[in-house]
Amino acid sequence: MDLLDTLTAKGLRGEVPTREEALAVLATTDDELLDVVAAAGKVRRRWFGRRVKLNYLVNLKSGLCPEDCSYCSQRLGSKAEILKYTWLKPDQAADAARAGVAGGAKRVCLVASGRGPTDRDIDRVTDTMAAIKEADPAVEICVCLGLLSDNQAERLKAAGADAYNHNLNTSENTYGAITKTHTYADRVDTVQKAHGAGLSACSGLIAGMGETDEDLVDVVFALRELGSDSVPVNFLIPFEGTPLAKEWNLTPQRCLRILAMVRFVNPDTEVRIAGGREVHLRTMQPLGLHIANSIFLGDYLTSEGQAGQADLDMIKDAGFEVEGAGEATLPRHRADIAEAAQAGGGCGTAAAASACGSGGGCGPCGGHSHAPAQADADAPAAEEPEDELRSDLVKVRRRGAGTELAPNA
Numbered sequence: 159m160d161l162l163d164t165l166t167a168k169g170l171r172g173e174v175p176t177r178e179e180a181l182a183v184l185a186t187t188d189d190e191l192l193d194v195v196a197a198a199g200k201v202r203r204r205w206f207g208r209r210v211k212l213n214y215l216v217n218l219k220s221g222l223c224p225e226d227c228s229y230c231s232q233r234l235g236s237k238a239e240i241l242k243y244t245w246l247k248p249d250q251a252a253d254a255a256r257a258g259v260a261g262g263a264k265r266v267c268l269v270a271s272g273r274g275p276t277d278r279d280i281d282r283v284t285d286t287m288a289a290i291k292e293a294d295p296a297v298e299i300c301v302c303l304g305l306l307s308d309n310q311a312e313r314l315k316a317a318g319a320d321a322y323n324h325n326l327n328t329s330e331n332t333y334g335a336i337t338k339t340h341t342y343a344d345r346v347d348t349v350q351k352a353h354g355a356g357l358s359a360c361s362g363l364i365a366g367m368g369e370t371d372e373d374l375v376d377v378v379f380a381l382r383e384l385g386s387d388s389v390p391v392n393f394l395i396p397f398e399g400t401p402l403a404k405e406w407n408l409t410p411q412r413c414l415r416i417l418a419m420v421r422f423v424n425p426d427t428e429v430r431i432a433g434g435r436e437v438h439l440r441t442m443q444p445l446g447l448h449i450a451n452s453i454f455l456g457d458y459l460t461s462e463g464q465a466g467q468a469d470l471d472m473i474k475d476a477g478f479e480v481e482g483a484g485e486a487t488l489p490r491h492r493a494d495i496a497e498a499a500q501a502g503g504g505c506g507t508a509a510a511a512s513a514c515g516s517g518g519g520c521g522p523c524g525g526h527s528h529a530p531a532q533a534d535a536d537a538p539a540a541e542e543p544e545d546e547l548r549s550d551l552v553k554v555r556r557r558g559a560g561t562e563l564a565p566n567a
């Protein structure tokens with residue numbers, strides 16, 4: 159297929175495809191699916207070999223958020239029966255982090271629900287990071303606290319944070335249909351603040367919220383332009399008790415096409431399969447590893463993933479290997495850009511924002527459900543929806559942080 163030959167050649171050179179080419183990936187048929195995966199796999203192996211980076215989520219503060227992100231089980235008014243608790247103490251968070259690192263995670267992601275942190279919250283996270291790094295100085299820490307105010311990113315950087323996550327989630331055009339309490343521009347601003355302070359930017363998207371192919375392509379190109387070092391791809395988990403509880407729009411094939419499109423647009427960027435991996439890719443998860451080079455180990459913020467050992471077995475069985483603490487994630491030329499940005503106090507280019515997560519969108523969570531993005535009556539359905547609700551696939555987290563039970567790692 160000419161399209162895939164073109165995309166592979168561009169990806170191997172680190173070049174970004176055109177918008178039309180990205181859209182064409184999403185329009186491929188099931189008969190072409192393995193060819194699409196193989197083409198994206200060549201690009202993935204060119205820049206990331208057969209390594210899989212493992213990340214481990216620690217939900218520092220769960221539920222009771224004043225924001226109204228439609229996809230989120232922690233949102234204002236959510237009836238989802240998730241764990242709700244206030245800030246973990248530093249030693250509690252460090253215990254959870256230790257379990258993830260012992261399970262093979264290289265990065266720990268510290269996430270808290272809420273619009274954004276107070277300065278006191280930054281103090282709490284500073285103490286938590288110190289406790290984690292005292293036990294394991296090599297662990298990477300990504301922080302996800304929502305919308306940042308001036309100087310908070312600098313404080314997190316000085317306290318030892320390596321990265322900040324704040325997802326764009328969806329296109330600028332549809333953002334208002336998903337969330338009313340903050341804007342797409344707010345999110346971009348926080349990514350830019352984080353990047354400007356020298357933090358590695360982690361910013362991604364949520365697919366399956368009723369968006370069009372154009373929306374998906376828009377947000378993925380926006381992430382590329384913002385210079386996100388890692389792009390978490392969340393697949394909406396339609397939580398009972400949230401506005402998007404009935405939005406079952408994804409199939410495993412659709413998820414693989416989305417991952418491939420994200421890989422072609424971000425050939426040399428960490429692409430992470432995030433929340434919804436087990437729910438939507440199901441038995442096709444190993445094919446996702448041929449495209450993405452990063453996953454979350456174990457559980458998500460408010461939902462449970464498959465057993466950590468099952469993640470490790472899947473990686474090994476598919477012929478991949480867990481990325482070690484001493485191995486660089488990004489290819490050298492990308493790492494150079496990130497280091498230059500950090501030395502200069504910010505990228506200063508269009509590569510500025512991304513990160514994500516809460517504050518209006520906890521990113522890699524997994525406790526999401528969404529609100530149908532603005533319905534475009536003229537737009538073709540992106541994919542055939544599931545015939546039935548599959549709420550049996552959504553398992554609320556009942557172990558790990560905030561409970562007396564051991565974490566899944």
Ligand code: SF4
Pocket residue numbers: 223224225226227230231232233234270271272273304515516517518519520521
């Ligand atoms: S995504 Fe973050 S900001 Fe939005 S409702 Fe959930 S916890 Fe609150």
